[in-house]
Amino acid sequence: MPLSLLKYGLRNRHVSFNDIPPTPELKPSYDVVILGGGGHGLAAAYYLSHVHGIRDVAVLEKGYLAGGNTARNTTVVRSNYMTEPSVRFYKEAVKLYETMSEDLGFNIMFSQRGQLTLAHSEATLRSFHLRAEMGKHMGTRIEVVDPKTVAEICPLLNLDMGGQHEVLGGLWHEDGGTARHDAVAWGYAKRAAERGVEIHQRTEVTGFEKNGNRVTHVKTNRGKIAAGQVLQAAGGLNGHVAGLAGIRLPIRCFPLQAMVTQPLKPFLDTLISSANLHTYILQSSRGELVIGGGSDPYQLASTRSTLDQKEHLAEGALHLFPFLHKVKLLRQWAGITDMTPDYSPVMGASPLENYWLDCGWGTWGFKATPVAGKYMAETVARGRVSDILKPFDLQRFEKFELLNEMGATAASH
Amino acid sequence: MKLLTCPVNGTRNITEFQYLGPVRAASAEDPGELTEALFFAENPLGVLTEWWRHTPSNTVFIAERHTVTDEILATYLPSRKPD
Ligand SMILES: Cc1cc2nc3c(=O)[nH]c(=O)nc-3n(C[C@H](O)[C@H](O)[C@H](O)COP(=O)(O)OP(=O)(O)OC[C@H]3O[C@@H](n4cnc5c(N)ncnc54)[C@H](O)[C@@H]3O)c2cc1C
Numbered sequence: 001m002p003l004s005l006l007k008y009g010l011r012n013r014h015v016s017f018n019d020i021p022p023t024p025e026l027k028p029s030y031d032v033v034i035l036g037g038g039g040h041g042l043a044a045a046y047y048l049s050h051v052h053g054i055r056d057v058a059v060l061e062k063g064y065l066a067g068g069n070t071a072r073n074t075t076v077v078r079s080n081y082m083t084e085p086s087v088r089f090y091k092e093a094v095k096l097y098e099t100m101s102e103d104l105g106f107n108i109m110f111s112q113r114g115q116l117t118l119a120h121s122e123a124t125l126r127s128f129h130l131r132a133e134m135g136k137h138m139g140t141r142i143e144v145v146d147p148k149t150v151a152e153i154c155p156l157l158n159l160d161m162g163g164q165h166e167v168l169g170g171l172w173h174e175d176g177g178t179a180r181h182d183a184v185a186w187g188y189a190k191r192a193a194e195r196g197v198e199i200h201q202r203t204e205v206t207g208f209e210k211n212g213n214r215v216t217h218v219k220t221n222r223g224k225i226a227a228g229q230v231l232q233a234a235g236g237l238n239g240h241v242a243g244l245a246g247i248r249l250p251i252r253c254f255p256l257q258a259m260v261t262q263p264l265k266p267f268l269d270t271l272i273s274s275a276n277l278h279t280y281i282l283q284s285s286r287g288e289l290v291i292g293g294g295s296d297p298y299q300l301a302s303t304r305s306t307l308d309q310k311e312h313l314a315e316g317a318l319h320l321f322p323f324l325h326k327v328k329l330l331r332q333w334a335g336i337t338d339m340t341p342d343y344s345p346v347m348g349a350s351p352l353e354n355y356w357l358d359c360g361w362g363t364w365g366f367k368a369t370p371v372a373g374k375y376m377a378e379t380v381a382r383g384r385v386s387d388i389l390k391p392f393d394l395q396r397f398e399k400f401e402l403l404n405e406m407g408a409t410a411a412s413h
Numbered sequence: 414m415k416l417l418t419c420p421v422n423g424t425r426n427i428t429e430f431q432y433l434g435p436v437r438a439a440s441a442e443d444p445g446e447l448t449e450a451l452f453f454a455e456n457p458l459g460v461l462t463e464w465w466r467h468t469p470s471n472t473v474f475i476a477e478r479h480t481v482t483d484e485i486l487a488t489y490l491p492s493r494k495p496d
Contacts (some may be wrong), residue, residue, distance in 0.1 A: 239456050250452040253480065298432040301458055301480050306415065308428060341452045397452045 018189045018350035020065060023201050026083060029226035030058040030198075032104035032380060033218050035205050035241055037061025039070040039181070039366065040233035040358050042188040042199075043373020043381070049195035050372075052381035057197045059189075062204035063200045065171050066185035068235040070366065072303075072335035074258050076282070078273060079140050079178035080131055082377075082408045086344060087138040094175050095141075096370035107175040108179045108186030109285060110380075112154055115176030115271040116145075116153055120165045125277050127407050128171040129140070131301060141174040144254040154270055158322055165276065176271055178282060183193060184369055201336075210246045213353045228378050233372075236301070236336030238359035240310050247350050249359055250397055251303040251338045257294045257309040261324070263287030272320055275407075279316025288330060291317050293363055295337070303334045337362045344403035347372065347392040348385040356380055357394060365407050415483075419467040420474050420490045433464035437487060460486060 008014075025407060032048060034041040037059045048054040061067075079090035079098050096103075097110045119125040128144045135142035147159055150170045159167045189199055190237065200222070209217035209224070217224050234241040239251035264287050273280035281291050294309035310332055318325055339362045340346060346360040358376045375386040386391070415427040435456075439449035455461060464474045465488070475494070483484045485491050489495055 240458055248453055250454075252454055252456045298478075299435070299456065299461060299463070299480055300483055302483060304483065308415075398448050 003070050009062065011116050018050060019186055020199060021193055023203070024198055025201060026222055026225055027182075028056070028199075029228075031056040033057075033225065033227040033230050034059045035218070035230065035232045036068070036234035037065050037189075037199060037201065038068045038233060038235050038317070039066060039185045039188065039369035040235075040361065040372050041184050041231070041367050042066065042192060044190040044194040044233065044358065044376045045197045045199075045373075046229055047377030048381060049192050049197050052377060055196035055383055057192070058225065059192075059197060059199045060203045060205055061199070061269040062219070064201055065199065066182060066187060068334040069337065069361070070181055070235075072258070072333055073181055073366040074117065074280070074290050075181050075366060076176070076250075076280070076283070077110070077179055078173055078362070079329050079367075079403055080115070080117070080135055080142050080171060080173040080176065080408065082127075082131055082134060083405065084134065084138065084401050085388075085403060086405055086408075087134055089388055089392075090367060091138060091140050091175075092373040093367050093369075094177075096374065097179055097367075100179070100184070100187070100370060101314070104187035106183060106192055108183040108187055110138040110177060110179045111285070112175065112177035113269050115173045115273060116150065117171040117173070117273045117275060118150065118167050119169045119171070120274065121274040122168065124165070125169050128169065131171060131408060135173070142171050145170045145172045148215055154268070154272060156267055156321060156323075157272065158320060160319070164237045165274075173269070178271065178284075181366060184366075185261065188373065205241060205244065210352070213351075215352055215355050228354065229383075231358060231376060231380055232350075232355065233358040233376075235361065236338050238361075240301075242350070242357070242359065245350075245352060245355060247352065248356075249346060249357075249394070250341055250386040251346075252299050253336050254298075254339050255296045255302060255304070255334040256282060256292075256337045257296070257298050257305050257313070257332070257334040258290065258292035259310060259313060260284070260291070260330050261289040262330050264289065264327065274316065274320065274371070277316035277319055279313055279320070281317050281320060289317070289324070289327070295339075295363065301336050304334060305332055305334045310392070330397075339363070341397070342402040343405040343409040345372070345392055346394050347376065347389045348379065348394065361411075368405070417465065417485060418488050419470070419472055419491070420488055421472045422467055422470050425467065428457065429468055431466040431468050433466055433473070435466060436462045456480075
């Protein structure tokens with residue numbers, strides 16, 4: 001390998017290459033039309049074209065590739081959820097991340113350095129025991145640790161002994177990590193495009209034509225196309241896109257805000273999260289501290305930020321690491337999240353026969369990119385919802401079979 | 414600082430208020446509308462009529478706010494809806 005690299009470096013004629021081909025003309029029809037060119041839509045396109053031999057696929061993206069929440073998330077990948085269906089699902093997500101760079105031949109920089117969630121109250125500690133037992137039962141690496149162990153895992157953390165936010169314990173999840181979000185989307189896009197999947201950027205879905213219980217055509221700002229099957233993965237605007245097809249989803253839009261600091265020398269090699277402070281913090285491979293995830297207190301379909309949320313995140317970060325008080329912020333942003341009532345996604349069938357949902361990913365869907373893509377592709381290819389997805393069905397609300405993940409999601413994504 | 418006008422106490426910093434969610438068309442009292450009332454809340458790209466509470470004075474009122482521009486168009490007490 002190094003020798004070929006040397007030869008490549010010394011050669012003077014370099015052939016330039018594009019990871020993603022430019023947007024082609026729209027064809028009149030496709031076997032599968034995917035709405036939304038974020039990580040989820042692209043992963044599904046990859047699995048359709050590589051595993052199921054379905055290559056006549058168009059991914060429609062109204063903006064630029066993966067410029068929605070895939071570009072805006074804080075890259076946390078973990079499986080320490082509360083309910084059995086969730087842990088089973090997210091455990092497979094983590095497993096797929098472990099081999100993704102090799103599987104795609106595209107470096108997604110998965111860094112599995114463990115996530116430590118802190119308890120500052122007895123109630124939080126009790127919920128940790130519940131999550132740890134479920135996680136162990138499902139075969140993930142997770143345990144409740146005492147403050148001494150917290151200090152060993154993260155020596156620079158402020159335990160606030162005797163203070164208002166004293167650390168009473170932690171939930172140590174060794175399987176947790178981060179991955180390069182853009183690379184995940186680009187890796188899937190590149191490999192899907194190689195198999196003939198068309199990626200249409202700046203192509204906005206504006207409506208549908210239906211015949212009885214089926215969608216026949218997808219209308220876009222670039223014209224109308226016929227669709228055999230439709231897969232919706234439109235991120236924050238999922239509620240509205242489904243509405244265009246006449247489907248009601250239990251979704252409300254809230255902005256989620258995050259920020260990064262100037263780069264520092266590496267000092268933090270785990271992901272730290274606090275449920276009580278509604279803050280989590282991690283150090284990126286560039287040395288920047290990524291600080292998230294403040295959800296706005298009221299509904300909004302906008303990516304504007306607020307000083308209130310940024311102050312709140314800064315306050316949380318300073319509680320955890322007071323020595324950061326002179327560090328400057330470098331960037332800050334928000335994404336529109338499609339929040340469901342139980343903090344679990346809506347995946348699977350819709351009231352329409354050939355219209356499939358990969359929605360309601362709210363503040364927690366980056367980690368699910370590979371596994372949702374894998375099973376949504378399987379579902380579309382077979383015309384039958386995969387078993388692992390069944391608990392996440394839209395029908396669960398009518399049956400009062402909710403999958404409550406609020407406690408495992410609210411601050412740790 | 415984002416400002417919100419309480420119909421009783423006047424214009425205040427929005428951090429003094431608690432969001433109580435959209436005014437619901439569906440009623441949880443009606444068994445046929447229960448699922449709708451519990452889980453399928455209003456989420457328009459446009460003007461949303463919603464409940465707010467001014468926390469220090471415990472004044473509960475209604476605001477009409479645009480969910481894309483975040484512009485607050487009107488606030489009033491539930492008993493005094495303007496024409
Ligand atoms: C600040 C922040 C931090 C987060 N942190 C984490 C985290 O640490 N870990 C985690 O697991 N999750 C996290 N999330 C959540 C995660 O980012 C999302 O759940 C995930 O990226 C969703 O992927 P997606 O492909 O479904 O949606 P997106 O990446 O949003 O893609 C959907 C695409 O659909 C397009 N689209 C919308 N409407 C139309 C239309 N009408 N026509 C055509 N295209 C359309 C959009 O432009 C968009 O590109 C975070 C989110 C935010 C905002």
